[in-house]
Amino acid sequence: MAENLQFAFSGLTVGTVYALVALGFTLIYNASDVINFAQGEFVMLGGMTTVFLAMAGLPLPLAALAAIASTVVVGLALHRLAIEPARTANPIVLIMITIGASIFLRGLAQVVFDKRFHTLPPIFGSEPIRIGGAAILPQSLVVLAGAVVIVVLLWAFVDRTLFGKALIATSANRLAARLVGIDTRQIVGFSFAVSAAIGAAAGILITPITLTSFDVGTLLALKGFAAAMLGGIGSALGAVVGGLLLGLLEAFAAGYLSSQYKDAVAFLVILAVLFAMPQGLFGKTRVERV
Amino acid sequence: MQDETLTPAARPIRSRLASLRRHPLALPAALTVLVAVTPLFLASSYHYRIAALVLIFALACLGLNLLMGYAGQISLGHAGFMGIGAYAVAIGPAHLGLPSWLSLLAGAALSALVAFIVGRPILRLKRHYLAVATLGFGLLIAIVLTNEAEFTGGPDGMAVERMQLFGWTAKGTVTWYWISAITFLLGAKLALNLIDSPTGRALRAIHDGEVAASVLGVDVARKKLAAFVLAAVYASVAGSYLALFNGHITPDVAGFLRSIELVAMVVLGGMGSILGSLVGTAVLVVLPQTLTVLHDYEHMVLGLIIICIMIFLREGIVPTLAAALGARRS
């Protein structure tokens, strides 16, 4: 029993990390149909910028805010300079652009920062909380709480503000949205900014657990993308559930089956889910227009 | 439009040139001349190695391009098939006592079989769901290659025996340039034949719209599967060549990054363009070699170049330039 609880804690810790990355994918996808493979680099930039600003003597909260702000600038620049000029292109071309951007940002980070691993101090210390024979770090709860806050804010924003309604409209039908007077370009740019902010915040929250380095983004993007697809791309709830599920799958596979094949088990389950539900768990069916 | 600016005497020449370009043997002939003339510019075994690598990866891209450019299906796990081919020629001679050439064929057959089995359920998925499923498939192969160290040598990889045919050993960069060049030409010819066949037309119809294609009587699932299996065989042979050429192979050959690189080669060169497969590959193989002069700025510039090509040549290098030259050839 205690070990099941421990596996669950592990799965939740890792799963919330995936969920936060998956949320970033979902938001940009909704506004623009683009899968942004530079999402992992937003996470990296959040963590690394905070680490280096803190090393330069800035107080941690200030460093974190500055890191989020600068990542948002990067997100806006990515949209304005690379995505917007090619917005009419084939989706795979846009994906290639985001891959190019992720190579560029990794290259930038290794020049501006360094190539070593870094960490941040956990907010509530590193003394584990023991429940039922299992142990969880307070920082895992912080990440979990962070994910909840971000999801609630997103929901409130999308559901309760005019801007959010414009986002929904854009995601439903871009042409129609433009016809009713929505500046879709602004909406898409905004989605990049918010995704960057979510990514950076995630990067700051998870660094005390996962550590960070200039190339931490690749794997996070891969897992986050898988989580988003498992949940059904375009659904915020799907992103969170997909992320948590992926984390739990890995933890229980490592605990019960084989730690060597835990990633394989996770992807086998994803494949099985997609074969049964080709739109993921919470995805909407798209009708192909003839 | 431009013809009007030409003198009447020049017009027939131009139209004759255009018809020459449309001739079914024009591209194969041009490619043959290209690979035959290239060695004149290769000064060292290093140059030959780069050229051979371009041709080997271009071979894999030819197959992927059939899948992406013609059938309109993406695969983010295609390096998995390269991995099967590469480890077939490594494991066959080392553990099973098979000759290399037979292992190569067995690897290709195994890739075809695997593609056939997983292809049917995977290809039912659409767009990004297909992307994540193929990605997962590629990862599974890479994980097996990494973990089954008794057979594969694990992450540090294993040595690959030289290929021997009738007492002759295939080694050296010049030899491998010619082996990969001839195979690439055969692969390109095969791909061109396929494109001009009814199957090719069916694939293009699928690319333009699956529902419409099925209404027109195309067996969509079957044709997609055919493209997937063929693409797997191309990648497998390329993987075998890479392993035999390098003499040492690691699971990186099947990794996620390699898959992304293959897709990038196809998209940069131009989806649906045979010549594009070669050009896109050449760009991504040669570029990192020239960018080494930038040292720490290498990756930044590589990323920027990819972004710029995709913004300014968004149909891919070859189709965009071909359109600009007024010589549309699908």
Next chain:
Amino acid sequence: MWSWKMPVAGVCAGLAMLLAGGEAFAEIKIGSVLSVTGPASFLGDPEKKTLEMYVEAINAAGGVNGEMLELVVYDDAADPNAARTFATRLVEQDEVVAVVGGSTTGSTLAMAPVFEEAEIPFISLAGAIQIVEPVRQWVFKTPHTDTMACEKIFTDLKERDLTSVALISGTGGFGKSMHAQCKKVAPDHGITIVHEETYGPRDSDMTPQLTNIKNADGVQAVVNPGFGQGPAIVTRNYRQLGISLPLYQSHGVASKQFIELAGDAADGVRLPAAALLIADKLPDGDPQKPVVVSYKQTYEEKTGQDVSTFGGHAYDGLMILIEAAKRAGGFEPAKVRDEIEKTSGFVGTGGVVNMSPSDHLGLDLSAFRMLEIESGDWTLVE
């Protein structure tokens, strides 16, 4: 704007250099292929800095036998295929006389045939024993082997009367290779491996694996072969679960950074490592003391970063090469190779090196010190 202009200027400069058709330096070229970026960048980065730093210093001091050195470094990003291409390039384009480098075992094994064929001495900086066993005529290496690390750990375990051990290893090349070597030599030392777990190179939580170890019967100590950030997370998770068994890390975490990343959890962890890590604490009579203190000071002054044994391996490789070239009276590859093989009594950061035709590593177990981490610093276990 500088970030835009610099690469563009770099491209132009690079193209100009290519067009100029090669430069006319009459220097001795030494090649290197390192994993400066990618998953093994924490090896390649200090290695590159070390080589650059010392080649510069050697030239400033008048070169070797009056000849100036030029260092050509390529980054393989831990991709063996790229490493092999760069190896060919070093031989054919750059016409180097010797190679120091190859950060990972995969890259080293991929490059070795190229240098063997070109008959150029190659000193690898990678760990696994396959590099020098069986002996390849032109291939040498400086880091201790993973087998030695296992033996050192097992010897220490024996002294503490601990004989049943659990292994938790990274699935990267380093962890996988050391895992296999530890299993191989365990019986010789009377050690039984009672439980085995692994984790991926980029995993961020290992509590499920450690829970299994915690619940396994009869485990008396845990050994963690691996490098990168993985061992730091293992160490933290170990304390998180409140496991009180002795924990052994490998020589793959031998830099101060491990202590920073693992924090308080690192206290009590033991690991085999080169004397470099405890340069200041070595007794004055120790033959390695002057070398390691000087390297540590130079590296930390120049880079502002903590010294790691990885950079030390690059220092040893370069210096063994330079000494051999001095003895050979020049850089003629065949003579240099013979002299490298004759290296004896060379005092490096990794230990005292005595090579022979059957031993292209030249280190023995005495090169390793058993260290324990105590309140955030290394201490020597006597």
